[in-house]
Amino acid sequence: MGLHVLDACLLAALAISAPAHSQVYPAKPIRMIVGYPPGGGTDIVGRMLARRLGESLGQSVVVENRGGASGNIGTELAARATPDGYTILMGNVAPNAINVSLFRQLPFDAVTDFAPVSLVASTPNILVVHPSTPVRTVKELIALARAKPGTLNFASAGVGSSSHLAGELFRILAAAEIVHVPYKGAGPAMVDVLSGQVQLYFATMPAAMAHVKSGKLAPVAVTSARRSQALPGLPTIAEAGVPGYEASTWYGVLAPAHTPPAVIDRLHADIVKILADPPLRARLADQGFEPVGSSPEEFGAHIRSEIAKWGKVIRDAGIRPE
DSSP states (O other), X not given: OHHHHHHHHHHHHHHHHOOGGGSOXXXXXXXXXESSOTTSHHHHHHHHHXXXXXXXXXXXXXXXXXXXXXXXXXXXXXXXXXSSSSEEEEEXXXXXXXXXXXXXXXXSOTTTTEEEEEEEEEEEEXXXXXXXXXXXXXXXHXXXXXXXXTOOEEEESSTTSXXXXXXXXXXXXXTOOOEEEEOSSHHHHHHHXXXXXXXXXXXXXXXXXXXXXXXXXXXXXXXXXXXXXXXXXXXXXXXXXOTTOOOEEEXXXXXXXXXXHHHHHHHHHHHHHHHTOHHHHHHHHHTTOEEOOOOHHHHHHHHHHHHHHHHHHHHHTTOOOO
């Protein structure tokens, strides 16, 4: 009788002391780090996904904005987190690909410090011009830039931003001498394009849509490989005269390296299911995002290819690492 009681006590003690990873995942709320302040593209996509992912997983997914250093601060925080599935990162092209070549030293390795889960969405930039600029097509822009080299300026949200690199890629592939004018953020850049101080802007789709619809900016082309669902009548830069041109801002979920494969599989399955939902796809599309959904392997390959691509653009454009 005493032995049975002892056995029962031992079993109870083992159950109480069982490690958290033996519980069914997820057993507590999940933190989603966004490496930017609230309101930007990464934050918008992150919050849309977090709410739906929380419903799907049965645990809340709490967005934590940790902005600064072009997304590097929040990305490092995610890289150093315990790899148990309770911290995930809503990454994007800047800290997870571009910054590898833009900064002399990063406090994380964009490849080895993360376990890709899924590419979530992408958005093209849209080449817009002030209405006073006498171009409405890519070929007209190239002709004017070649006829009057150095007289056309393009704004950007800052050195190394998607708007900057989209412009540099255009300059290189089109052999068109347009001049970069960096600003401290997308807001100030847009103000000067709207006022006509700067002629061109490779703006993000969500930022430009309202101004295009109101006629304050004239759309020329989108930077993606395929036409945008938001503006299907607008050609891509590649089809309009610059073969091989493609530049998109993308967003995806990553976990710290060494997160258990079963956890990655669960997160991936739920995210892909969420991204197939028509109402969510419509909400994303309304804001200029194109939902994707990919396997972890596909996302990992995409990150590596983007690191190589933008590294070459940064070197060819003579952009010096910070």
